[in-house]
Each structure stands twice: as C-alpha cells, then as structure tokens.
Amino acid sequence: MRGGRPPAERSVIARAFIAKAVYNMPTTRILIERLETDIQIRRICGWERKSDIPGESTFSRAFAELSKSKLLERVQKTFISEQYKDEIVGHISRDSTAIEAREKPEKKVIPKQVKKRKVGRPKKGDEAPKKKRRIEKQITEMSLKEMLDDLPTACNVGSKKNSKGNTSHWIGYKFHIDAADGGIPICCLLSSASMHDSQASIPMAELSKQRVINLYDLMDSAYDVPEIHQHSKELGHVPIIDINPRRNKALKLELEAENKRSRIVGHKTAEAVRYNERSTVERVNGRLKDEFGGRVVRVRGPEKVMCHLMFGILALTADQLLKIVT
Numbered sequence: 001m002r003g004g005r006p007p008a009e010r011s012v013i014a015r016a017f018i019a020k021a022v023y024n025m026p027t028t029r030i031l032i033e034r035l036e037t038d039i040q041i042r043r044i045c046g047w048e049r050k051s052d053i054p055g056e057s058t059f060s061r062a063f064a065e066l067s068k069s070k071l072l073e074r075v076q077k078t079f080i081s082e083q084y085k086d087e088i089v090g091h092i093s094r095d096s097t098a099i100e101a102r103e104k105p106e107k108k109v110i111p112k113q114v115k116k117r118k119v120g121r122p123k124k125g126d127e128a129p130k131k132k133r134r135i136e137k138q139i140t141e142m143s144l145k146e147m148l149d150d151l152p153t154a155c156n157v158g159s160k161k162n163s164k165g166n167t168s169h170w171i172g173y174k175f176h177i178d179a180a181d182g183g184i185p186i187c188c189l190l191s192s193a194s195m196h197d198s199q200a201s202i203p204m205a206e207l208s209k210q211r212v213i214n215l216y217d218l219m220d221s222a223y224d225v226p227e228i229h230q231h232s233k234e235l236g237h238v239p240i241i242d243i244n245p246r247r248n249k250a251l252k253l254e255l256e257a258e259n260k261r262s263r264i265v266g267h268k269t270a271e272a273v274r275y276n277e278r279s280t281v282e283r284v285n286g287r288l289k290d291e292f293g294g295r296v297v298r299v300r301g302p303e304k305v306m307c308h309l310m311f312g313i314l315a316l317t318a319d320q321l322l323k324i325v326t
Contacts, residue, residue: 012046013054013062014071019045021311022319026296028059067303072310073188079317080186080211089180089214091274092237093281094204094223096197097289098158099190099309101172103300106154106192138202139227147203151191153302158193173302175294175309176200178208179281183320185313186211190306197222202231209235216240218278240275284316292316 019041020031035042036050047053066072132140138147159169176189176197187207189200201223208214217232221244232239245252262268288294292312299308 015045021293021315067307084212089212091216091277092214093179093218093278095281096174096176097285098170099173105156135227144206156194179284201228
C-alpha cells in the first residue's frame, strides 16, 4: 500500500465547486471561507465539521485532476442524453461568447516567406494544389475527434463587432454553446478567441447529434457558409441562418429594402419567426456570465478554463430544468 496522507474525496470537492458556481464566487479562498461559516452548504457538500474542509492546495490539485479527466463534459453529455432520450427538440440555437482570461496571449508565429511565383499563367502541370479550408476538411475527411483536436485552443486576442457595428477586443477564449428550447445547454466547446465562429459549427452539430434529436438549426450571419448549410441538411435538420451579404453591396441594399417593406406591411415569414428563437442561446450566455462564474475566470490554460465554465454550465442546466418542471 502506498504511504502518505489519503487524498480528499474528489466527489465532495466537486460538489463544493458546483456551490462556487451557483453562488458566483470569484475565488476558491472565498468558497472555503463560506464553507467554514455556512453549515448548510458544508453539509450538502459532504463535510460535517469545519476541520474536515481541505486547504486551498488540495482544492487546486483536485481541480487540476478534474480538468485533465474532462469529467464534467462527460457528466453533461450523460445528463442531457438521459433527459432528452424520449423527446424531440424543436430548435438548436448556436452562438459563441467572449471569455476574458488572466494570462498572456500566445505569440503570433510569423510564417516563413514563400518564394513568389512568376507573374502570369503557370505552365501546364505547374499549378499548385489549392489548400483546403478547415471547414472543407471537416465535412469531407475528418472524424469528430479529429475535428476537435484540430481546433485552436490557445489563449490569444479576439475581436468582435457588436450590434451597433463597434469592434471590441479581448484576451482569452471563445465559449461555443448549443442551446435547446427553454435555455438548456446541450453541448459546449472552448476555442481560441481569434477563431471564427463558423469553424466550430460542424463539430458542435456532431456533438449535439449524439445527445438529442432536433429539427431546426438557428445561427447568425457568422455561420452563413455553404458547407454549414449542407451539413445541417445531411443531418436531417432545417438550417435557418441569417444571410451575410459580406462585400456584396447590392445584396445588402436588397436585404435592407426587403426588411423595410416587411416592417411597413407587418409581415413576418415563418423562418423569421423561428429565427427569433435564437435569442435563447444569448440568454444562456448572459446567465453563465452574470450568475454562474463566466466573468470571473481566475484559472489559466484551456483545460482549466473549460473545467471552470463547465461547473457553471452544469449548475445552469440543473437550475433551468427545475424552472421548466416547476
């Protein structure tokens, strides 16, 4: 038998981290102080006496173990699969939210200068093969595990335009969520802040497919890519994705004129009515940040950041399901 002090029971510590997410506590030190003074929370977690509560270093080691094992993601998958095994979900709403981190961003790797080819049409047989985009490889030649391993997860600088057209920047990550009707998170992914939302869409759809059966996929204009439309239809879903005119000024003017005409006559298409349900995932993002620790990420590294956010997601899922039931 190995000598030394036996490890603290990890399930008890995990319950304490759930309490930390529920009460939106920013640090483990505050959690320990609350456990020492609040006998009800302490007993719910599994400690009878104040002297039974382990120190910060034990909490830190247990958190590192939970992060490495990805236990919380497996718990969420099992929980959702059991909850929806006999049900059909109407809409899956997909979006990402910025997660600010307290760590240095990854340094940009400057690519080596490629020898410029001669101007003009290349000789027959000298054409360089066109490099496939990540989303093209996802849909044609990658398994789900390969897709997930291929996504960048390092901390870096991200930027995003808000609804008013103003660009904001942050250092950290992006947290991608698929949410069902009623504000229930179905699956989640963490990526680098600089990664475009569309690159997470196909892996997210595959993860959601393993857990629920749904009818509609709702996404904003960042996901308006032919491969995403195609993949959604192949899964037997109806994709409702906001059109992104990009640099097509004529299409942009046409869409604005069409929206104006619809407002004047008070007409809404069935797709437009369904698209309004996409606000579900925005409310999930808001609740995660405001109520379940999404704004107070004090850990470093993608594994630990994901673990911290998953404690909040588990608490949010349970809370939202209780609201629906009652």
